[in-house]
Amino acid sequence: MTGELEAQGMYGADDLTHLEGLDAVRKRPGMYIGSTDSRGVGHLVNEILDNSTDEGVAGHATRVEVTLHADGSVQVDDDGRGIPTDVHAKSGISGVELVLTRLHAGGKFGGSGYKTSGGLHGVGASAVNALSLRFDITVKRDGKVHQMSFRHGVPGVFDGPDPQAAFTAQPGLRVVGPMKRGDSTGTSIRYWHDARYFETGAVLDVEAVRAKLRNTAFLVPRVCYQLRDVRHGLVDEETFRFPNGLTDMVDFLTPAGDRAVCGTLLVTGTGTYKENAADENGVMRANVERQAEVEVALRWGTGYERTIECFANTIRNAHGGTHRKGFERAVVRALTEAMRNSRGLLRPKEEPPILDDILEGMTAVIHVRLPEPQFTSQTKDELSTAGVTKVLQAIVEQRLKAWLEDRKTRSEAAVVLQKIVDAARVRLTQKQQKDAARRKTALEGASMPPKLVDCRSTGVDRSELFIVEGDSALGTARLARSSEYQALLPIRGKILNVQKASLQQMLDNAECSAIVQVLGAGSGRTFDLSALRYGRVLIMADADVDGSHIRTLLITLFAKYMRPLIEAGRLYTAVPPLHKVVTKGRNPETIYTYTEVEVSSVVARLQKAGKQVVTPIPRFKGLGEMDADELWDTTMNPAVRAVRRITIDDVDAAQRVLELLMGEKVEPRRNWLIDSASRVDQATIDA
Structure with missing residues (x-):
């Protein structure tokens, strides 16, 4: 019978696997x-x-x-x-x-x-x-x-x-x-x-x-x-060991140089909620009463960055969850009501601030303790216990209202409210400016850097921008590209390391500001992916150490100020070849290789097949050394080119790596280089 089932492409009970224990x-x-x-x-x-x-x-x-x-x-x-x-x-x-x-x-x-x-x-x-x-x-x-x-x-x-x-x-x-x-x-x-x-x-x-x-x-x-x-x-x-608990954590998480505009507000309380839960026999019971303990610490600073960490039963929830939802609802309700009741704070018919405005410059830690918490996965990255939302909202909202009305804290609360209103006005002004300059090509009259070589296509989906290293490579790329949908933006050498610089320093840098201007989607909190002028952005640098450094600096720029572009999978690096292997005689072949190991392997294979290789084998020291046909065939033709997509699977891990490799602290980077030296594959180094 089993043979008949196999012949018919079916399977029986003997094909089933039962995994026992661990x-x-x-x-x-x-x-x-x-x-x-x-x-x-x-x-x-x-x-x-x-x-x-x-x-x-x-x-x-x-x-x-x-x-x-x-x-x-x-x-x-x-x-x-x-x-x-x-x-x-x-x-x-x-x-x-x-x-x-x-x-x-x-x-x-x-x-x-x-x-x-x-x-x-x-x-x-x-x-x-x-x-x-x-x-x-x-x-x-x-x-x-x-x-x-x-x-x-x-x-x-x-x-x-x-x-x-x-x-x-x-x-x-x-x-x-x-x-x-x-x-x-x-x-x-x-x-x-x-x-x-x-x-x-x-x-x-x-x-x-x-x-x-x-x-x-x-x-x-x-x-x-x-x-x-x-x-x-x-x-x-x-x-x-931190005897002050979450208050100490807020101090630790606050960005360096961010001066506090109010004292740290500590919110504690206990609330009950009901949920369906199984009893000790596994029978589902409706409306089982649970008790949750809430502890929140928060304060506002003069900066613009927000830091909100969420925990449930000491487990960090990187993606937040129902407790963060309750916290956000509470701050919006309490502070919006306070702003409406404050005479002269909001102008007539002025839009009230939104959540992003309220969270600007905030550092907060949310911690809940509850029996049998529910998470979205075994790694517990997100709390999904629904009843916690209302518990946390009620406790935080009540405490915030008391803080806003207390005579002792009323003056610092007024400073926070004014900061939030100012943030809302800045956001609305920036939105108006972006709406006015939304997606125009150079042919439509938008003010673009003169070195931009734009494409003719106005459709975002097909268009792509090549960020090219140097003017010499630009000349070849201009001849090689498909002008219908491929735009070129040359940069001069190594751009500013934005991990060590402020936002203003980044915008003052000519190369960085040109990239932001050409993409047309803003930067930082105001970055709007839907306003991006090109469907793909490709970094095209030489296949040497300097080229790798330039790629790293550009990726750091995108990761810090235009992260949604990476998260959407629209940032790539081009992979230009290092060598061009050509054979003599009838039916000559041209093969491009990308490493020393690969070129040796290709030459050995061709010689073994009885083919004569032209020597010396040309090596491209830079993109500018290729002619237009070579650059198109190897690096720019979408049908045959090789590209690497830049991704961020773990935002926190990526941020730690960027800070380690590109940040201001030299000692951790030196220690990492020493510790990691043994992991380098010498054969892959193109010296």
Whole structure:
């Protein structure tokens, strides 16, 4: 019967696969830890760290320590109660083995284990265990020291400290001795993640771990967090403890040089909401009452940037969620009402400020604690518990109204209201100016830089702008391009490094301002993607070190002031060739290559096929050395050219990289270069 099914292209029950236990995690790791790149490696640390933090939130831990070992392992220690070591009645195994080998097991699904917790699905620690070559745990509890080891989630014993040591499967938690006098209870976990389950080159981002510890220390002020880095033979320790909590976090997040226009406003409160939830038997119950604790700190500064960080049960929600929605509704309602009631603040028939105006210059931290939070994914980037919106809105709105009406704070509140109204007026003025100058080509009379070589097409979808390095390349590109839809803008050498400059300095720079002017969509907060004059923007620089630097500087400009262009996938870099390989005789061939390794391979292949290669092989030192046909065939013809699309998958990670590589601080960049030197592939360097 099976043969008949195969012959008909069908499948039967024998073709179905049932993944048991932790097999599902190893088969589809991205589903449980978000991704299999460096972010996934970092997520493993977060899962273990969040368990220790939950002990601190519950009032049972005062210290959490993360150690990065030289062998690539990560260790997390806390002085909490310790994972339960007694035998679980239903499963017949210890609590330690239960939470580390069974999905959806833990103390966070109800009962008295935790009132609030960052854990929701019960797959965190067990997922880390499943993806680890070795996983060791030590629990100090009930006067005894308990230990257990695992390989890929299977309990057993290692013949030595090496993660590659011989392993014997063996269930059960071992008691290795009594606790010493004065020892505190707690849990210590050390794991070695298995690189086979991750992408090549995926490594732990130490800066992300440091940021995680720092953020958590702000949110849990009673707990001291410590990062110990012993990877390089030296002990590098950093301690994070902030007794003032979110107030300290606002001070830390406020941009340098941004002078505060009011004191930090701290909002705390508790509210209830109702939601449908399952009881301990899995039966869905309607209108279950929940309680949420809200803590918000905010203040306004003289600057223009906004920084709003959101957390739920100490877990950072990079994409916000229902708590941010409630916060935004509250500030809009409270402040709009106050502005309307303030005599003389708004002109007659003047439009009231919108959310963007209110958030200009604001630094805020939103933290909610709630039982059984709902997130949009296992990585918990966005809170989706609907009832939190109204709870947070009510608490924040009430506190803001009290602040606006209090005699002691009325004067600083008036300064904030005036700042918001001024921001709204600036926005409306800029909008009017942009509407007046909306999408005109040079042929239609718009004032454009004289060096722009525009295209004839007025349709945005097909048109593309090449930002060309140097006037010599411009001459060749002018002859090579299709003037119907390809425009050219030459730049002179290396533009300003905008990561080190202010907005005004960027606009004062001739090359940067020309790019902004030609694109016609503004910059920074006023950037309007719909007003972009070209469908694609391509950076075309020489294939050498200087060309790479110019591309980096231009990408930095777009990432900082025109990020929506990158997010829409409309920024590219052209990939010009380095060599032109030509054969002699009948049916001559012309092949363009892009690296030294590739040209050697192509020459060897042609010679092996009996073809004679013209020597010396021409090498293009710059775009200007190509003739028009060569430049069109290799770099500008959409049908055959190779281009790289610039993307931003993780905005925060991209911002950290830009600040590290292009920012003002030299010391972190020097350390990164030294640490990363061993990762360079010498064969790929075109020296």
